[in-house]
Amino acid sequence: MSSTLGAPRPDQASYMLRAAAGDAGRAYKRQMLDLLDIREGHTVLDVGCGPGTDLPALAERVGDGGTVIGVDRDRSMLAHARARTEGLRGVAVLEGDAHALPVAPGTIDRAKTDRVLMHVAEPADVLAQLHRATRPGARIGLAEPDWDTLIVDAEDLGTSRAFTRYTTAEAVRHATVGRSLARLAEQAGFRVETVLATTPVFRDFPEADHTLGLGRNLQRAIDAGRIDRVRGRAWFAGLSQGPFYASFTLVSVVCSR
Structure with missing residues (x-):
């Protein structure tokens, strides 16, 4: 068995919380919440709420008369989310699948x-569920990366490109859904109001290795025969010596019902 490159796979809840706490994570999340125009008394749904990263901010915006519903299918995530929101009024954390949201239609x-x-x-099926769940006039925010845009600076540009190709083709199920958000939202019956693209930039190699899974995914690509072992390990070693640069595009779409 080959040794694993880079940082070990992190606990998923810790990974999500750490990614959200970075400068890029805080910026696009705050921007989306502002564009959603959440008001006191609203009922807000967070689909795939994970460890409850955004639930306290949502609860603050809806006030005492509003309701925040977090939905996730992962029970360990739900436990984190419930602990994170303990004592917050009007917050419900529900177990459920994004393809079958546990909320009444039009609420x-x-x-x-x-x-x-x-x-x-199926992303389109999830958007259909969101259309079913929302009231006329509701606003919906969507944010997804486009992993085809992942770039990693290295002298061996060929291996950087091979790494991105592997990430897009194998590592992520719907790796380019970010570019399709506006089209999918319109096909689901929503009216697209805003489309934004932001570019998270990584200059710190350990942070990028943790967040982007550079070593973990490189090892998978090597094991799958997509990247030469010697060349891939030399590429990774060179990245760790710095200076380092990597980035990708994150697409945010706000639409209305």
Whole structure:
């Protein structure tokens, strides 16, 4: 068995919380919440809420008269989310699948899903569920990466490109869904109001290795025969010596019902 390159696979809840706490994570999340125009008394749905990263901010915006519903299918994530929101009024954390949302039709004023559609079985079906759940006039926020845009600076540009190709083709289920968000939203019956693209930039190699899974995914690509072992390990060693640069595009779409 080959040794694993880079940082070990992190606990998923810790990974999500750490990614959200970075400068890029805080910026696009705050921007999306502002564009959603969440008001006091609203009922807000967070699909794929994970460890409850955004639930406290949503609860603050809806006030005492509003309701925040977090939905996730992972029970360990749900446990983190419930602990994170303990004592917050009007917050419910529900076990459920994004393809079969556990909410009544036409009851949601605002909804969001953040880096979830790239993992689900059928993004279009999830958007249909959001259309069913939301009221006329509701606003919905969607945010997803486009992993085809992942660039990693290295002298061996060929291996950097091979790494991105592997990430897009094998490592992520719907790796390019970010570019398709506006089209999928319109096909689901929503009216697209805003489309934004941001570019998270990584200059710190350990942080990039943790967040982007550079070593972990490189090892998988080597094991799958997509990248030469010697060349891949030399590429990774060179990255760790710095200076380092990597980035990708994150697409955010806000639409209305």
